[in-house]
Amino acid sequence: MHREHTGRRRNDAARQDILDAAAALIADPGGQPVTVDAIAARAGVGKQTIYRWWPSKYAVMLDALLERARVDVVDEGDGTLLGDLTAFLVSSFAGAERPGGRAFLSTVAALAQTDPAARDLLQQFTSRRREALRTLLQRHGVAEPDLMVEQAYGVLWYRLLVSGTPLDRDSAERLAALLTLQADRRPSTVDQFDEGARN
Amino acid sequence: MHREHTGRRRNDAARQDILDAAAALIADPGGQPVTVDAIAARAGVGKQTIYRWWPSKYAVMLDALLERARVDVVDEGDGTLLGDLTAFLVSSFAGAERPGGRAFLSTVAALAQTDPAARDLLQQFTSRRREALRTLLQRHGVAEPDLMVEQAYGVLWYRLLVSGTPLDRDSAERLAALLTLQADRRPSTVDQFDEGARN
Amino acid sequence: MHREHTGRRRNDAARQDILDAAAALIADPGGQPVTVDAIAARAGVGKQTIYRWWPSKYAVMLDALLERARVDVVDEGDGTLLGDLTAFLVSSFAGAERPGGRAFLSTVAALAQTDPAARDLLQQFTSRRREALRTLLQRHGVAEPDLMVEQAYGVLWYRLLVSGTPLDRDSAERLAALLTLQADRRPSTVDQFDEGARN
Amino acid sequence: MHREHTGRRRNDAARQDILDAAAALIADPGGQPVTVDAIAARAGVGKQTIYRWWPSKYAVMLDALLERARVDVVDEGDGTLLGDLTAFLVSSFAGAERPGGRAFLSTVAALAQTDPAARDLLQQFTSRRREALRTLLQRHGVAEPDLMVEQAYGVLWYRLLVSGTPLDRDSAERLAALLTLQADRRPSTVDQFDEGARN
DNA sequence: CAATAAGCGAGACGGTACGTCTAGTCTTATA
DNA sequence: TATAAGACTAGACGTACCGTCTCGCTTATTG
Known part of the structure; x- marks a missing residue:
């Protein structure tokens, strides 16, 4: 997976990848609980990038869910x-x-x-x-x-x-x-x- | 809190204390998440006493909830x-x-x-x-x-x-x-x- | 590796394993920096057991070093x-x-x-x-x-x-x-x- | 703090500010560990300006130390x-x-x-x-x-x-x-x- | 004088380690 | 002999920091 850097601007591709990863893991956790590390790994993202934009794991999950409801x-x-x-x-x-x-x-x-x-x-x-x-x-x-x-x-x-x-x-x-x-x-x-x- | 030891028989007073403690913490968690240690401490009980009778934290909570629904x-x-x-x-x-x-x-x-x-x-x-x-x-x-x-x-x-x-x-x-x-x-x-x- | 549980008393075998693991990793880090997770893994110990007894990674390392100096x-x-x-x-x-x-x-x-x-x-x-x-x-x-x-x-x-x-x-x-x-x-x-x- | 831009030439004032900042933080870290971000902030400099000229944090610190030893x-x-x-x-x-x-x-x-x-x-x-x-x-x-x-x-x-x-x-x-x-x-x-x- | 080239401040990013917290297991010591 | 106490393994959480990257700006050099 490759994603363009966007410099000092927020990387919306990363945002989307995170939400997608969260959504995928929620939809099919595969027995494992949904983990921030797992989301980060699947999205190809550092954990800090998640915590920079969402205050907690649940916030990410909710955002992913909202996205889907749109x-x-x-x-x-x-x-x-x-x-x-x-x-x-x-x-x-x-x-x-x-x-x-x-x-x-x-x-x-x-x-x-x-x-x-x-x-x-x-x-x-x-x-x-x-x-x-x-x-x-x-x-x-x-x-x-x-x-x-x-x-x-x-x-x-x-x-x-x-x-x-x-x-x-x-x-x-x-x-x-x-x-x-x-x-x-x-x-x-x-x-x-x-x-x-x-x- | 004092509770009589019942020797080798299951102590039902302890059981009740555990359910009461769980119920109290669920009803008013006081900002903290409901924790097994917290339940045990509030009930004046060792953690093992909880796990001897219930398979998981959720089982205790549910039992406490059921009790109330009766x-x-x-x-x-x-x-x-x-x-x-x-x-x-x-x-x-x-x-x-x-x-x-x-x-x-x-x-x-x-x-x-x-x-x-x-x-x-x-x-x-x-x-x-x-x-x-x-x-x-x-x-x-x-x-x-x-x-x-x-x-x-x-x-x-x-x-x-x-x-x-x-x-x-x-x-x-x-x-x-x-x-x-x-x-x-x-x-x-x-x-x-x-x-x-x-x- | 098997280690006897010692119940509510501190497990000195675990203590020793931790110090040994730390010592081994300091002596030969194998290119990697000495990590708490690595020490814990090598000692077959949860991280919390380390932090229960030592305030920081450096404290463990020092204790391991001291042990050796004895x-x-x-x-x-x-x-x-x-x-x-x-x-x-x-x-x-x-x-x-x-x-x-x-x-x-x-x-x-x-x-x-x-x-x-x-x-x-x-x-x-x-x-x-x-x-x-x-x-x-x-x-x-x-x-x-x-x-x-x-x-x-x-x-x-x-x-x-x-x-x-x-x-x-x-x-x-x-x-x-x-x-x-x-x-x-x-x-x-x-x-x-x-x-x-x-x- | 204001510093003249020097366009496409290296800005030596920035270089000096970085070394000074590093030196000051080393001499009196104020309890905090010496951080690249801290050096950059104190020098009024982007982090990249540091990494453009020095390969690592330690190189900057050493350079600052050397400067002083001269x-x-x-x-x-x-x-x-x-x-x-x-x-x-x-x-x-x-x-x-x-x-x-x-x-x-x-x-x-x-x-x-x-x-x-x-x-x-x-x-x-x-x-x-x-x-x-x-x-x-x-x-x-x-x-x-x-x-x-x-x-x-x-x-x-x-x-x-x-x-x-x-x-x-x-x-x-x-x-x-x-x-x-x-x-x-x-x-x-x-x-x-x-x-x-x-x- | 326009075009280009490079340095710069800013700050998001991937990654790694830290130290904390909790679940559930296990053993000792107590009563 | 059941219990309280609490140490233990496992593993997720959220934070900190490193070194990389790009943006948008500014100035010097080139054509």
């Missing part, structure tokens, strides 16, 4: 709530199930439980998709968009972190259908009737 | 789906928000991402409440009880692990209401057709 | 000043030229220029022989024993540290002869004349 | 061996005791134990004075000039590197007297008488 998924439905929601959830579930995806997301979530910086970064990179979903729901006049977002992503993270159940397409579709049921009731006359019945 | 919550509603679900979720949310609760649950979840034993134990102690909710839902003839369980616990864990939002009573009630909406649709003709198809 | 040389002459002095210097020179000796002595002297602890230890282990020589000289009624000691050891260290000249037996004998000349003159009239001239 | 001491006695020798040793001792002198000499000697280049340079700058002394002794017909040179410089370096004793004027005078005693005996009839007595 791949944006565009998902368009058919304009109905059910169609849009289904498209969104299917693509979200699929995104988490890409190769290495579970390892990445569960690692970052585990880090976030301990490291405040990790917590911030986790928030930051979840918020983008969360906002997208919220906007989608609001476009359709859903009454409790926030709680519905939490249910949707709740299922996703629950499977990732707690139950380990696969995030398959069928689940996404069924979840979309259920959430649509919640939403459909609100603006219609039926909903008002229902609410009346509930009180 | 406090069972009984929650009875008014017999309607909405009432029972609300009672269940309110008590679940409240349980997670007991002092030290967030720290416990997020710690055990973080451990589970790495340690297979932790994963098993996490499953084991989540499954009890999960089953309770499932039974509740089935008693009310809900169509997709599994997915609804995941939605409910998804919101709980999502707030614990990802967003950090508080698990307040109001959220529990609103969530119960939304989930009830999903379920209420079931007796429609489409639903019945659907159910028929499934059976 | 080999006492007994040197008896024929009872005349020349004979005793010759025996003493020949054995001292020979001692410094034992295998690894130059490396040992020059290393410790180099360390002493920087490290206060090294300075103390160097003093300590030179003082024994220095005192022996001083006693020898006083037994023969030499007038300036201290300055003669410094000349004798001066030549030894000068060759070790500055010129690199070998400390051969012939030089020791000639040096003894010269120093004897200094001493012999003392009671003579010429000396008294000389002293008078100096004042 | 101050030549002229020492003339009264033409007798005792007088000339006294003058020479007194001035040599005084030279070593100039401010910063001990730090300089002990540093260079320590370096010489490790670095071959340092060894060469140490030889080189000691040889000048050593030769001067040798010439002086030969002029007076001394029999073992080489060994006497070593005795004289041996005492000097021994005090510098090993014992730390001050190199005061009185010691120099007494050493000169002792060495004169050695020398006086050789060419005279008294010496022959003595030698006969010794055998």
Whole structure:
């Protein structure tokens, strides 16, 4: 591996190599724990170059994870709530199930439980998709968009972190259908009737 | 701290002291990472006494966490789906928000991402409440009880692990209401057709 | 290599192995600088065991050097000043030229220029022989024993540290002869004349 | 600090600043080890400017030390061996005791134990004075000039590197007297008488 | 007078060693 | 004979320093 020196300017190729190495080791640690020395060695970089730019091993790992999350998924439905929601959830579930995806997301979530910086970064990179979903729901006049977002992503993270159940397409579709049921009731006359019945 | 020697029999007081020490350090690590030496010192115990009974640090931590989770919550509603679900979720949310609760649950979840034993134990102690909710839902003839369980616990864990939002009573009630909406649709003709198809 | 554990007591076998390893690496570094990791590896010891008992790499090296210096040389002459002095210097020179000796002595002297602890230890282990020589000289009624000691050891260290000249037996004998000349003159009239001239 | 650029010619002011900085840091390291970065910073110079002109840190330090040693001491006695020798040793001792002198000499000697280049340079700058002394002794017909040179410089370096004793004027005078005693005996009839007595 | 060449301050870089910390194992001494 | 005490091996962590490299600037020399 050869990399051009950039003199007194930060070497972005080295930065990228470090993040790539970290990502590769997180995705497939090969039995070994992810080590700074291992990252440095795989990136062909001195350890100090890592510590010059990141405050700790976890910061590097998070950055690597973030980098990976930047791949944006565009998902368009058919304009109905059910169609849009289904498209969104299917693509979200699929995104988490890409190769290495579970390892990445569960690692970052585990880090976030301990490291405040990790917590911030986790928030930051979840918020983008969360906002997208919220906007989608609001476009359709859903009454409790926030709680519905939490249910949707709740299922996703629950499977990732707690139950380990696969995030398959069928689940996404069924979840979309259920959430649509919640939403459909609100603006219609039926909903008002229902609410009346509930009180 | 003084503890009676029990000779050649396993000293259960020591066992309890160890779990208490671990629990205390997990609940409030005071900036320091939770260390075996710290647990041993706080429990007034030799390290070997810990390793005699638990295979690893994580096992001790998990045991301490489990101990805490054993406090069972009984929650009875008014017999309607909405009432029972609300009672269940309110008590679940409240349980997670007991002092030290967030720290416990997020710690055990973080451990589970790495340690297979932790994963098993996490499953084991989540499954009890999960089953309770499932039974509740089935008693009310809900169509997709599994997915609804995941939605409910998804919101709980999502707030614990990802967003950090508080698990307040109001959220529990609103969530119960939304989930009830999903379920209420079931007796429609489409639903019945659907159910028929499934059976 | 196998070494018995000694439980909660310091393992003296490990101590010895560490010192031996350090000594071996100092005597023949094989091109590589003497490293704590290398010492630990060669001794079959964790690094922490070194740092538990010595404050720094140099402390270990010095201790290893001291250990080596403890080999006492007994040197008896024929009872005349020349004979005793010759025996003493020949054995001292020979001692410094034992295998690894130059490396040992020059290393410790180099360390002493920087490290206060090294300075103390160097003093300590030179003082024994220095005192022996001083006693020898006083037994023969030499007038300036201290300055003669410094000349004798001066030549030894000068060759070790500055010129690199070998400390051969012939030089020791000639040096003894010269120093004897200094001493012999003392009671003579010429000396008294000389002293008078100096004042 | 401002220094004129000299364009594509070597900047001798920078050279001098580097040597001065090195000398100052050697003379008073202030607890810190002497570092290339520290030298560069104190000299207001980029590190590359140091490495462009010297092959290693030790080369810079030695150059700084040499620079300082270039101050030549002229020492003339009264033409007798005792007088000339006294003058020479007194001035040599005084030279070593100039401010910063001990730090300089002990540093260079320590370096010489490790670095071959340092060894060469140490030889080189000691040889000048050593030769001067040798010439002086030969002029007076001394029999073992080489060994006497070593005795004289041996005492000097021994005090510098090993014992730390001050190199005061009185010691120099007494050493000169002792060495004169050695020398006086050789060419005279008294010496022959003595030698006969010794055998 | 433009083009080129080299020295320079700055500081990032690869590499190596340091000294610290923790996990988990082992033995002694205590009660 | 189970326990506390704590030394032990192993190995990762984050820091320090060396010597190399390039950038962007400045000045002297060349065409």
